[in-house]
Amino acid sequence: MLKPAYDPVLLTGVNYINHFSIYRRSRLHEIGYLRTGYDGSQDYDLLLRYLEGLPDNTVLHLPYPAYWWRRNGHTYSRKFMDAATANARKAIVERFERQKQPIRVEEALTNTLHRVVFERSETSWQKISIIIPSKDSFELISRVLKDIFEQTDYPNFEVLVIDNGSSDKAVLDLYEQYRKTQPTFSATITPEPFNFSRSINRGLRAAKGEHYLILNNDVEIIEPGWLKEMVACLAFEGTGIVGAKLLYPNDKIQHAGVLVGFGGLAGHWYMNKPKDFGGPMNRLHVRNSMSCVTGAVMLISSDCAEAIGTFDEENFAVAYNDVDYCLRAHKAGFRIIWTPFACLYHHESVSRGSDKSGERKKRFEREKDNLRRLHGTQTFEDRAINPAYSRDKSDPKILMPTKLRIPSM
Incomplete structure (x- = not known):
């Protein structure tokens, strides 16, 4: 799962950032850390609150393979997943309410994806x-x-x-x-x-x-x-x-x-x-x-x-x-x-x-x-795609590990 750079719009549709993130302690103290009442989506709620109001260029993305995650995601019950999705959508609604933007959240093709619908009069x-x-x-x-x-x-x-x-x-x-x-x-x-x-x-x-x-x-x-x-x-x-x-x-x-x-x-x-x-x-x-x-x-x-x-x-x-x-x-x-x-x-x-x-x-x-x-399109680094994807055709493929640019430690 090779991710793009930080995108607050994409983040309202799916928690693509997920687990492996580093936060500044002072800001965590300011926003209140993890909250109860968001079981299954507490990391999503934290991300939405932490990133709220931050310019895109202050969120650093390291686009390199850094950890392995399970391939099979069927480890939770349907009841748990439904509750987690409901809590995710609650967190999204609250994020926009803090910005004085009334919204509702609908399903986007699957129940784990979200569509923000802005409420407005005709x-x-x-x-x-x-x-x-x-x-x-x-x-x-x-x-x-x-x-x-x-x-x-x-x-x-x-x-x-x-x-x-x-x-x-x-x-x-x-x-x-x-x-x-x-x-x-x-x-x-x-x-x-x-x-x-x-x-x-x-x-x-x-x-x-x-x-x-x-x-x-x-x-x-x-x-x-x-x-x-x-x-x-x-x-x-x-x-x-x-x-x-x-x-x-x-x-x-x-x-x-x-x-x-x-x-x-x-x-x-x-x-x-x-x-x-x-x-x-x-x-x-x-x-x-x-x-x-x-x-x-x-x-x-x-x-x-x-x-x-x-x-x-x-x-x-x-x-x-x-x-x-x-x-x-x-x-x-x-x-x-x-x-x-x-x-x-x-x-x-x-x-x-x-x-x-x-x-x-x-x-x-x-x-x-x-x-x-x-x-300078020959050398343009497009933030919408991970640099580990090929750039020679419209159906990008992940490059072999030997071709990925892994930083030296």
């Missing part, structure tokens, strides 16, 4: 500007607009389609129909070569919402609560960007977060795994802090957008603009969260096509070079 949801770059592709744009207006359970949003030159009459008629029937809809057509970053920047400048959602036109909405879940994640302190779980149409994983350093660049981990695949410590069943998430479905807080500015139209016109933006946000101190509780289909690059030939391939290679040059 009138408290901030206005979201949904920005959709598009051109022609009637089947895609008509589906995503229908999904937004008819399936999405969110009370306060506007939709801005940023079109770089549609000529399809069906698409133009569709825009006109939505202009007449949906006061919160707009479509701006500017004939020009496709530049994803430029389209997003046009949308950001025109947006009137409190936060901004970038949405590809080749996305298909599965469940109505997806946008509420993404906006709710902004309640985690310091969060600037939120990403969603994306599936291919065959129900295999397309996006569960982006790890920096794969292949010297950045890539999605655990692509093409079954949709219910949990990954190490079942991390793909709970929220995680990541270094990057995909721009196909990306929520950006107003604070983050104001601090980071626009997308880079020159260096990342089509590829890696999301990685660049996330890494700039990361360096500025914003948290980036991936959540499995907002799940959508992604028909990846259906409308735009492939980057594997001709001028597109040349542009793609330039943008890869720009990512390496600007962010």
